[in-house]
Amino acid sequence: MGERVGIEVSLAAAEAVKMANVDVVAAYPITPQTHIVEHLSELVADGELDAEFIPVESEHSAMSVCCGSSAVGARTFTCTSSQGLALMNEIVFIAPSMRLPIVMILANRSLSGPLSIWNDHTDVMSIRDSGWIQIFTENGQDAFDHVMFSFRVAENPAVSLPVIMNMDGFVLTHVIEPIEFWDEETVKRYLPDFEPVNRLHPDNPVTMGAFGLPGIFTEAKKAQDQALINSKPVILKAWKDMGDLVGRYYKPVETYQVEGAETVFLSMGSVGETVSIAVEELRAQGKSVGQVKLRLWRPFPFEEFREAVRGVKQIIVIDRAITYGGPGGPVASEIRSALYLEENMPTITNFLCGLAGRDVTAEDYIAMFEKTEQMAKGKVRQEDYIIYGVRE
Amino acid sequence: METFNVYASRLITKKEYFSPGHRACQGCAEALAVRLVAKALGQNVIVSSATGCMEIVSSPLPFTNWRVPWIHVAFENTSAVASGVEAGTKALIRKGKLPDKRTVFLGMGGDGATADIGLQSLSGAFERGHNFTYVCYDNEAYMNTGIQRSSSTPFGAATTTSPAGKLKPGQITWKKNMAEIAVAHNIPYVATTCPSYPFDLIQKVKKAASINGPAYIHILSVCPTGWRVPPNKAIWIGRLAVETGVFPLYEVENGKYRITVDVPDLKPVLDYLKPQGRFRHLTPELVDEIQERVTHEYNGLKAKTAL
Ligand SMILES: Cc1ncc(C[n+]2csc(CCOP(=O)(O)OP(=O)(O)O)c2C)c(N)n1
Ligand code: SF4
Ligand SMILES: [Mg+2]
Numbered sequence: 150m151g152e153r154v155g156i157e158v159s160l161a162a163a164e165a166v167k168m169a170n171v172d173v174v175a176a177y178p179i180t181p182q183t184h185i186v187e188h189l190s191e192l193v194a195d196g197e198l199d200a201e202f203i204p205v206e207s208e209h210s211a212m213s214v215c216c217g218s219s220a221v222g223a224r225t226f227t228c229t230s231s232q233g234l235a236l237m238n239e240i241v242f243i244a245p246s247m248r249l250p251i252v253m254i255l256a257n258r259s260l261s262g263p264l265s266i267w268n269d270h271t272d273v274m275s276i277r278d279s280g281w282i283q284i285f286t287e288n289g290q291d292a293f294d295h296v297m298f299s300f301r302v303a304e305n306p307a308v309s310l311p312v313i314m315n316m317d318g319f320v321l322t323h324v325i326e327p328i329e330f331w332d333e334e335t336v337k338r339y340l341p342d343f344e345p346v347n348r349l350h351p352d353n354p355v356t357m358g359a360f361g362l363p364g365i366f367t368e369a370k371k372a373q374d375q376a377l378i379n380s381k382p383v384i385l386k387a388w389k390d391m392g393d394l395v396g397r398y399y400k401p402v403e404t405y406q407v408e409g410a411e412t413v414f415l416s417m418g419s420v421g422e423t424v425s426i427a428v429e430e431l432r433a434q435g436k437s438v439g440q441v442k443l444r445l446w447r448p449f450p451f452e453e454f455r456e457a458v459r460g461v462k463q464i465i466v467i468d469r470a471i472t473y474g475g476p477g478g479p480v481a482s483e484i485r486s487a488l489y490l491e492e493n494m495p496t497i498t499n500f501l502c503g504l505a506g507r508d509v510t511a512e513d514y515i516a517m518f519e520k521t522e523q524m525a526k527g528k529v530r531q532e533d534y535i536i537y538g539v540r541e
Numbered sequence: 542m543e544t545f546n547v548y549a550s551r552l553i554t555k556k557e558y559f560s561p562g563h564r565a566c567q568g569c570a571e572a573l574a575v576r577l578v579a580k581a582l583g584q585n586v587i588v589s590s591a592t593g594c595m596e597i598v599s600s601p602l603p604f605t606n607w608r609v610p611w612i613h614v615a616f617e618n619t620s621a622v623a624s625g626v627e628a629g630t631k632a633l634i635r636k637g638k639l640p641d642k643r644t645v646f647l648g649m650g651g652d653g654a655t656a657d658i659g660l661q662s663l664s665g666a667f668e669r670g671h672n673f674t675y676v677c678y679d680n681e682a683y684m685n686t687g688i689q690r691s692s693s694t695p696f697g698a699a700t701t702t703s704p705a706g707k708l709k710p711g712q713i714t715w716k717k718n719m720a721e722i723a724v725a726h727n728i729p730y731v732a733t734t735c736p737s738y739p740f741d742l743i744q745k746v747k748k749a750a751s752i753n754g755p756a757y758i759h760i761l762s763v764c765p766t767g768w769r770v771p772p773n774k775a776i777w778i779g780r781l782a783v784e785t786g787v788f789p790l791y792e793v794e795n796g797k798y799r800i801t802v803d804v805p806d807l808k809p810v811l812d813y814l815k816p817q818g819r820f821r822h823l824t825p826e827l828v829d830e831i832q833e834r835v836t837h838e839y840n841g842l843k844a845k846t847a848l
Contacts, residue, residue, distance in 0.1 A: 172632040175625065199636055201628040205621065206665030213618035213662065217589060217625020220612050222639075223632055225625075243614055342638070349610040349626060351585045351644055356605035358613035365602050 151330035158289040159184035159322045161330075162254060165296035167198040168336050172223035175203040175214035179233040180266045181318035182256040186228060208233035212240035212251075219249040219311075220357055222348035224300065227251065230318055231258035231272040238276060244311045245280030246373055247358055248346070250303035251311040252296070253281075257418065257469075258318040259505035267506025268318040270418065270469035274479045280373055282312040282380055283447040285417040289326030292316050294397060297331065297340055301387050304343045308380040315446075317419040319506065335394055377448050384445065401450035402457045403442045406432060410439030412463040412521065414514065415484060417443045420467060420503060427514035438518065443480070451487055458488070461495050465521050467514075468501045468534075477501070477534030485531060496525045502537035513538065553743065554580050563606040564598040568772025570779055571595060571678045571762035574736040575649070578676055578760075581746035582645050584609060587630070589623040591650030591659060592616035594685045594764075595678060616650075617658035620666035620675060623648035627671045645750040646673035652693035653683045656719045667726040667755045674749040674756045677719060680764035688767040692717040695787075696834070697827055698819045700767070705822040715834065723757035724793050730756040732792035732801075737763075737779030741790055741801055748792075761788045769818020781813040786839040791846070798845040810835050 156164075163185045166174070174193070176186040192198040201218075205211045211227050219225040229237065234255060244251055260271040273283065282302060286292040292314070299312040316322055331339075347355050361369050384401070392398030406428055407413055414424045421442045431438040441457050441464075443450070458464060468478020476482045481499035488494055498521040503509040517537065524533070558579035565572035575595050579586075588611040590596045596613050599606035614622045627646040633639040648666070650659055655677035663675060682700045683689040690703035690712050699711040723731045730752045732745040742760065749756035761782055763775040770778055782788040783802055787810060790802040810832045814820040823831075 172636065172638075173625065173629050175628075199632075201632045203624060203628055203669065205624075206661060206668070209618060210621035210624075210662045210665055213614060213621035214625035214628065216614045217612065217622040217627075218629030218632075219625070221587070221626050221629040221633065223629030225629070239615055240618065247614070349587045349612055350639070351587065351610060351642065354608055354610045356600055356607050356611050359600035359602040359605060360597060360613075361602045369602065 151332040151335065153327055153329045155325055155327050157184060157323065157325050158292055158316070158328070160188050161289055161293045161328045162296055162316065163188035163192065164330065165293045166226050167192050168331065168333070169224065169297060169300045169340060171198070171200050171226045173201045173203065173214070173218035173225045174227065175205050175211045175218070176227045176229065177205050177208045177211050177233060179208070179230045181258060181268070181322045182228045182230045182233070182254070184322065185254060185256070208237040209240060212237040212244065215251045216240060216244055216247065216249055219251050220247070220349045222343060222345040224304070224343045225251045226253070228254035228256065230256045231260050234272045234276065235260060241276050241281070242279045246369070248309040248376065249311060250309050250343070252299040252303055252314070253311065254314050254316055256318045256322045257315055265505040266318070268320055269504045269506070271471070273313065273315055274470040277447070277479060280310070280377060281447065282310055282377065282384070283315065284312070284445055285315045285443065286321070287419050287421045287442065288321070289324070289328045290397070291399070292321065293328050293330070294391060294395065294399070297336065298387050298391060301340050302380065302384055305383045306344065306346050308376070308383050309346050310376060310380060315418060321419045329395070331395065339390065339394055381448050381450070399444060400453065401445035402453040403444055404457050405440040407439035407441065407457065409437065410461060411437040412465065412518065413439045413441045413458060413461050414465045414467060415441045415443065415480070416467040417446065417480060418469070420469070420509065423509065423511055424467070424514055426511040427518070430511060431515060431518055436518070449483065449487070454487055455491065458495065463496045463498070463521055463525050465517055466497060466499045468499060469503050471501055471504070471536070476531040481534065482531065496529050498524050498529055499534040500537040501534060507538060509538070553739065554583070556580070558583070558608045559599065560606045560608055564601070565594065566766045566772070568765040568775045570736050570775040571680050571764060572598065574678055574742065574760045574762045577736055577739055577742050578647070578649070578746050579609065581743040582647060582750055585643060586645040586647055587626050588612070588647045588649060589619050589626055591619040591654035592685070593651040593654055594680070595649065595651070597685055616654055618662050619648045619650045619654060619659060620663040623673045623675070624666045624669065624671045627673050646671070648673055648675040650677060651684070652677060652679040652681060653691045656693045656717050657691050664726065667723065667728050667757070670754055672753055672755070674746070674758065676746070676758045676760060678760050678762045679719070680762045680767060681716070682764070682767050684764050684767045693719065697823050697831060699822060700819070710822065710827055711819070720757070720759045726755070727796070728755040728757060729753070729795055730792070733759045733761070733788065733790055735761040735779045735783060735788065735790065737776045738783070738790060738802055745792060745801070767819070769821070770816055774816060778813070778816065781808070784808045785810045785813040786835050787813050789839060789842055791842060798842070798848070800842070800846050807836070807839065
């Protein structure tokens with residue numbers, strides 16, 4: 150196994166991209182993603198990474214360059230945040246429809262306005278239905294490992310879909326953590342060379358991106374949906390193989406202290422670590438509380454999720470984005486529909502918190518638990534979500 | 542005409558890379574331009590196309606008119622897609638993952654895709670110096686969506702969003718000079734051409750493709766549907782554009798200007814305007830105004846070639 154180093158998570162992620170021997174990086178700077186691109190451009194400038202670094206003039210072009218390079222069969226990487234993702238939105242939807250296995254790190258940041266550079270999940274939720282495989286990482290090691298994972302899953306010929314690896318801005322991107330690097334041999338064993346299903350090359354002309362008349366469009370979309378659903382076994386195998394190689398076994402839905410728990414917190418991304426502290430404190434107070442973390446967001450892990458919350462009476466869903474005037478946060482709304490037909494449907498409370506970097510402490514989660522206990526005495530409807538911590 | 546080496550159409554390859562059976566309107570000179578560009582480039586090319594007439598007429602899933610590799614992603618990003626195609630191929634060849642094969646990277650789009658919505662990505666690709674050729678098929682409006690004006694629509698032309706009304710004489714702005722914008726990027730090769738002059742077109746495309754670095758070719762492409770001319774008059778109208786000085790054919794190689802189809806005595810612009818329905822409403826005063834501007838610009842171009 151490789152060595153363990155103390156390093157900023159952004160730099161570690163960039164190092165992982167280098168170790169994946171990427172061919173093309175196209176990106177445009179935006180806080181808090183900058184350290185990743187800066188480091189990659191340094192690696193290319195120093196000859197440590199043999200890749201084309203394309204300093205594009207916008208994120209729209211970043212994603213477009215990625216489409217072009219991925220279409221010729223080059224291993225392709227980009228990263229962005231918030232406004233950058235919003236600007237590339239049009240192409241974000243096109244890449245999966247063309248089955249281009251681009252890997253993108255999203256250093257999650259709030260969408261304007263008001264303008265804010267700080268972390269939440271409003272950016273990624275805006276492209277929830279774009280057709281990308283979407284995963285959330287919780288800490289530095291996790292982020293490093295999942296760069297390798299993302300390339301492996303995306304480029305698997307049975308998948309051939311782009312992957313977004315979410316990484317919370319600042320709270321994850323800018324912290325220094327001890328991270329175990331993989332050695333080259335491990336990378337080689339885990340990540341095969343990219344052999345595209347189709348590539349643009351004069352020896353075998355193909356047409357990519359033809360337009361769809363109504364007579365064929367629905368079929369094309371059905372095929373795309375099926376491809377995303379079918380990526381699940383490849384994803385599971387990629388986690389299993391990673392575990393066997395590096396000893397860390399990741400899962401679509403991860404749990405902590407859920408055995409016999411009556412109430413569970415459900416979260417995505419780096420807040421999971423703070424939630425764990427709250428769970429421990431509540432357990433110490435004798436409360437029956439556990440924790441569920443969604444790592445895989447698309448394709449949604451219905452089975453694993455239902456299994457994880459079986460027998461639970463209350464779910465406290467932590468959302469990091471707002472659905473204005475709608476059914477609460479996007480995560481809660483999916484959780485609710487995933488459980489709709491289950492017997493003994495648990496009570497679901499929904500807290501929208503940590504918007505644009507607002508600190509949420511273990512005490513806050515404990516307060517959410519207490520609020521949930523009160524609310525659960527009556528009926529909790531979807532519109533009863535709480536934007537937590539509003540100063541009045 | 543003296544710039545032609547040989548005038549014999551059989552010297553153009555019979556091979557079609559942009560195949561017959563596409564769905565362009567009758568007499569579409571934009572489709573003709575695409576066909577000639579494809580012939581000029583041959584098999585070893587990868588084409589990135591913008592959304593627009595030429596994309597729509599040639600790629601209704603599951604059919605294609607492209608016998609060379611071709612990709613369409615969106616409307617405004619062709620130059621970025623072509624950048625990625627070029628960069629990806631370059632990296633793969635350098636890293637020994639693909640055999641070294643000389644391939645031309647072509648970006649193509651209409652005037653809307655080039656002069657308006659895609660100008661930023663084109664400028665970025667020029668500035669970064671990708672080794673690609675960009676061809677703008679200029680039919681002087683957004684034809685694919687129903688003849689709306691673009692910044693490349695000429696002064697006085699009626700379109701569906703610059704209609705000739707009681708107050709306004711059609712388009713009220715002067716055509717954006719895309720070739721000059723390309724020249725301002727200090728790229729090695731810029732040219733204007735027109736499919737009414739097939740040899741001029743083919744020579745320029747070949748030259749652009751042979752040059753290392755970005756090249757830009759602006760092709761005036763008569764659109765009978767949008768210009769309100771009969772389909773069988775498209776070639777003739779293209780010639781009139783050149784013969785009146787409205788659209789001079791020239792090239793700029795490493796900053797040096799050269800007119801490739803010299804017209805010693807320009808015909809009056811009225812000869813060009815009159816047969817076109819889109820200029821039908823123009824008053825003699827407006828025609829004079831256009832004449833003055835065309836003469837002025839033509840003389841300006843002539844002066845540059847003397848430098
Ligand atoms: C972002 C975006 N805006 C608008 C459109 C609609 N649209 C498609 S083609 C087109 C006009 C194309 O004009 P041009 O580039 O001049 O090509 P032409 O069809 O005239 O050959 C427009 C406005 C689009 N596809 N994408
Ligand atoms: S509208 Fe004009 S440019 Fe488009 S296909 Fe018809 S003739 Fe050609
Ligand atoms: Mg046009």
